[in-house]
Amino acid sequence: MEVNRSSAPAVQDIVIPKFPAFSMEVLSGGIPVYFIRYGALPVVEVQWVFRAGHCYESQTGIAAMTARMLTEGTKKKNSVAIANYLDEYGAFIQANAGYEATTFTLSTLTRHLAPTFALLNEIIQEATLPEQEFKIEKSRALQNFEIEEQKTEFVARRRFIQTLFPAPHPYGSITDKAAIEKFELEQLRRYHKSHLQPSNGFIIIAGEFEPETFLELLSAQGIDTTHYQPVDAAQPPPPIRAQATRINETIPGRMQSSLRVGHYALPRKHPDYHAIKFATMLLGGYFGARLMQNIREEKGYTYGIYARWNAMLHDGYFGIGTDVANEYVEDTLVEIRKEINRMATDPFTDEELTMAKNYYCGKVLSNRETPSQIADILKNIILQEIDLDDLERGNQIIQALTAKDIMDISAKYLIAENLITVVAGG
Amino acid sequence: MQIEFSTHYLANGLKIIIQEDHSVGKAVVDVLYKVGARDEDASRTGFAHLFEHLMFSGSLNVAEYDQHVQRIGGENNAFTTNDITNYYISCPANQIETAFWLESDRMLSLDFQQDKLDVQKSVVCEEFKQRYLNQPYGDLQLLLRPLHYTTHPYRWNTIGMELAHIEVVTLAEVQDFFFKHYAPNNATLIVVGAVHTPQVLDLAEKWFGSIPKRNVAPHIYPQEPPQTEARSLTVHRPVPQSVILKAYHIPARYDNAYYAADMVTDILSGSKSARLFQRMVKELQIATAVNAYTSWLLDPGMIIIEGRLAPGKTVQEYEAALDAVIASLTDISQAELGRMQNKIDALTTFNLTTLMNRATFFAFYDAFDQPELINTLGTHYRQLQPQDVSQAAAKYLRPENCSTLYYLPDGSQS
Numbered sequence: 013m014e015v016n017r018s019s020a021p022a023v024q025d026i027v028i029p030k031f032p033a034f035s036m037e038v039l040s041g042g043i044p045v046y047f048i049r050y051g052a053l054p055v056v057e058v059q060w061v062f063r064a065g066h067c068y069e070s071q072t073g074i075a076a077m078t079a080r081m082l083t084e085g086t087k088k089k090n091s092v093a094i095a096n097y098l099d100e101y102g103a104f105i106q107a108n109a110g111y112e113a114t115t116f117t118l119s120t121l122t123r124h125l126a127p128t129f130a131l132l133n134e135i136i137q138e139a140t141l142p143e144q145e146f147k148i149e150k151s152r153a154l155q156n157f158e159i160e161e162q163k164t165e166f167v168a169r170r171r172f173i174q175t176l177f178p179a180p181h182p183y184g185s186i187t188d189k190a191a192i193e194k195f196e197l198e199q200l201r202r203y204h205k206s207h208l209q210p211s212n213g214f215i216i217i218a219g220e221f222e223p224e225t226f227l228e229l230l231s232a233q234g235i236d237t238t239h240y241q242p243v244d245a246a247q248p249p250p251p252i253r254a255q256a257t258r259i260n261e262t263i264p265g266r267m268q269s270s271l272r273v274g275h276y277a278l279p280r281k282h283p284d285y286h287a288i289k290f291a292t293m294l295l296g297g298y299f300g301a302r303l304m305q306n307i308r309e310e311k312g313y314t315y316g317i318y319a320r321w322n323a324m325l326h327d328g329y330f331g332i333g334t335d336v337a338n339e340y341v342e343d344t345l346v347e348i349r350k351e352i353n354r355m356a357t358d359p360f361t362d363e364e365l366t367m368a369k370n371y372y373c374g375k376v377l378s379n380r381e382t383p384s385q386i387a388d389i390l391k392n393i394i395l396q397e398i399d400l401d402d403l404e405r406g407n408q409i410i411q412a413l414t415a416k417d418i419m420d421i422s423a424k425y426l427i428a429e430n431l432i433t434v435v436a437g438g
Numbered sequence: 439m440q441i442e443f444s445t446h447y448l449a450n451g452l453k454i455i456i457q458e459d460h461s462v463g464k465a466v467v468d469v470l471y472k473v474g475a476r477d478e479d480a481s482r483t484g485f486a487h488l489f490e491h492l493m494f495s496g497s498l499n500v501a502e503y504d505q506h507v508q509r510i511g512g513e514n515n516a517f518t519t520n521d522i523t524n525y526y527i528s529c530p531a532n533q534i535e536t537a538f539w540l541e542s543d544r545m546l547s548l549d550f551q552q553d554k555l556d557v558q559k560s561v562v563c564e565e566f567k568q569r570y571l572n573q574p575y576g577d578l579q580l581l582l583r584p585l586h587y588t589t590h591p592y593r594w595n596t597i598g599m600e601l602a603h604i605e606v607v608t609l610a611e612v613q614d615f616f617f618k619h620y621a622p623n624n625a626t627l628i629v630v631g632a633v634h635t636p637q638v639l640d641l642a643e644k645w646f647g648s649i650p651k652r653n654v655a656p657h658i659y660p661q662e663p664p665q666t667e668a669r670s671l672t673v674h675r676p677v678p679q680s681v682i683l684k685a686y687h688i689p690a691r692y693d694n695a696y697y698a699a700d701m702v703t704d705i706l707s708g709s710k711s712a713r714l715f716q717r718m719v720k721e722l723q724i725a726t727a728v729n730a731y732t733s734w735l736l737d738p739g740m741i742i743i744e745g746r747l748a749p750g751k752t753v754q755e756y757e758a759a760l761d762a763v764i765a766s767l768t769d770i771s772q773a774e775l776g777r778m779q780n781k782i783d784a785l786t787t788f789n790l791t792t793l794m795n796r797a798t799f800f801a802f803y804d805a806f807d808q809p810e811l812i813n814t815l816g817t818h819y820r821q822l823q824p825q826d827v828s829q830a831a832a833k834y835l836r837p838e839n840c841s842t843l844y845y846l847p848d849g850s851q852s
Contacts, residue, residue: 013734014648015644015645015648017498017499017539017542017546019544020498020506020509020514020536020539021535021539022534023509023510023533023536023537024510024530024532024533025532026510026511026530026533027463027530029463037448051461051791052459052461053439053787053790053791054439054787054790055787055791091710091711092710092711092716093711095710095711096711096777097711099711099777099778099780099781100711100776100777100780101778101780101784102781102782102783102784102785103784119788120784121784121787123539143721148719148720148723151723151726152726152727152747154679155679155726155746155748155749156726156727158678158679159574159575159677159678159679162574162676162677162678163574164572259643264676265676266572267567267572268540268564268567268568268571268572269570295553297584298508299504299508300505300508301506308561309557309561310557311557311560311561312556312557312558312559312561312564314561314568315561315564315565315568315569335564335568335572336564337564337567341578365507366509367505367508367565368508370508370509370510370511371508371511371512371513372511373511373512373527374508374510374511374512374513374530375511377462377463377464377511377530378464378528380462380514381462381464381793382791382792384791429611438573
């Protein structure tokens, strides 16, 4: 019997499961520890999150560079010994610095949690930041950025963010060659002592593990009695607003240009956040979005174009990015403006909205697959100072949005006249 | 850590791999086609990858592919290599029938249209520029292949040799390619996630069962003759630092001798404590970065050692230092090997963490008919002794077996 291929199978209801259960304990010295028991594999991830990053630096990139140096040697082990120790257990430690936090992430098989956490603690507390390794890492970072700064994407991104948030605003911090050249070892050692210490961090553990076992490990390392004294939140930066403008950065020999186009947005806690984030997705947040369909699928100008709504603790920005051949630049900019304007005037059909809402639900489901993803979501809730209910409320708000709501919110927050445009390329 | 999976076949030759995992309400439906850049005509390179784009431009009964995936809360993408083209949809598990409808329809037949071909040609050309021509060092691999391979189709990269090949593709050629390579008897359907095996088999029969077997082009490729003397090529580009790329011929992925060759790269650069970094970056400071890795190729592939020269150092100094590190591979300790074996074992478990990873690894391993490697990969490395790895190094890392690309800044001396 020949199957009927002419129509799609029925779409089933998409259910977003509740955010997984987690628990929290405050150690006797005050350090908060979050426990997420989740996942079917015998693996566990520990995220040690410090109040350090661009919003806690007096010099761009210090947090990231200090974090990088911590794994270069401790009182008891040099960098080779540290690498060998991790390899022996098949474990990984990575450091990542952003605006509000610097996170050390340990990934290990559950059965090796004790020795690998002991090493992570040793790295945090007993790092020596050795001189020879510092010289080499600084030199390597300079070489890397010498190459990065030739990329149209990097040049456009840097110019765009620094126009929106000029120095000394931390949201405009981009670690580049100039920033790296200024690093001095003594600064990093001081930053280690002031910011990358247990007193300034909270801990998330996610995966397969026994909470009691982990609490014992913390106790054995003396972390349970460490006095919790997080570094004061940096003063909220003053709101400064650059005017709409067009900036060209020429990079000789490039056949494509990177475009970064956007303007100011809202801080994360703003009640309109969920609605405008969804509207931005409709504009350029997935393959079916208007920008992608127009500029890639209809015109073939690009391999990819996206729009993002970035909301941080104190401020935010809306940005569109793409790489196009030089001869398509002006036309692409015209089309981008057209699509932004159309968000306020041209309603989405019921079918389009349903598709986008379903896609959005699927994305939420996807983002909750692994213990590591759950840990990341939890960390961001804590750092952005929002409550867990906000996630569920957000999903409900989005499901209830009508085509008119999308037009209204777009008219309010996506404004072509305010666009700051950066073109970096040939 | 072992995961259980089952293997089945439809009458038309479609292979099916199913792995049930009910921990999250998701599923991944992946279709592997055993066609890649190596199946291309030498005057139409980049074709298989262009074709991958066209698979999203509409099939017989489905005018537009992506909206259906989005409607079920799913995501999809694909990639092409020299050997395979792999398509995947990730979605809530209760939606998989839509995935079966979509994948089976485009296995049945594409909706071949000139205007769609024209748009995707343009998109692919922009991709070529964005990834390979517009980036510093972007054309490294494009230059390496024709140097290292004289005969085998690996002499060109998946993106193609040049934009011109993509620009002249005709609709007739696209149709021809489809019927020669896209067939149930040249494909594997991989389903992982919160699914039930009997239901998956029913859906497979329902949607894929009626697609006829096709006369697929045989998987026979001109063999690359052994390389008997060192080769090199020097190019100048507007880049800030010199890169030296060395490629060495190694056995095929499906040859058991592959594992010793791959382990050579782990001993060389599988860790920050490994030899290349320690000797060349840290001690001698001749390079600012250096890596050894194997290529993801099925037929006899490559070990590549790629290094970036430190400012003020010469190519000769770099090569002398590298030669010394390679020579040191006669002596590998059990402890050194043991650490890399432990690392690989742990990674085998970490690689199972997401459904997408699992589906992709099933695809890679099934490309040479060894899906069980998803569980057993670590054992092939565990079986190696230090002398196996030393012997592999001596056998493959020889000048006569090597092609070197000197990629230098404009205006610098060779």
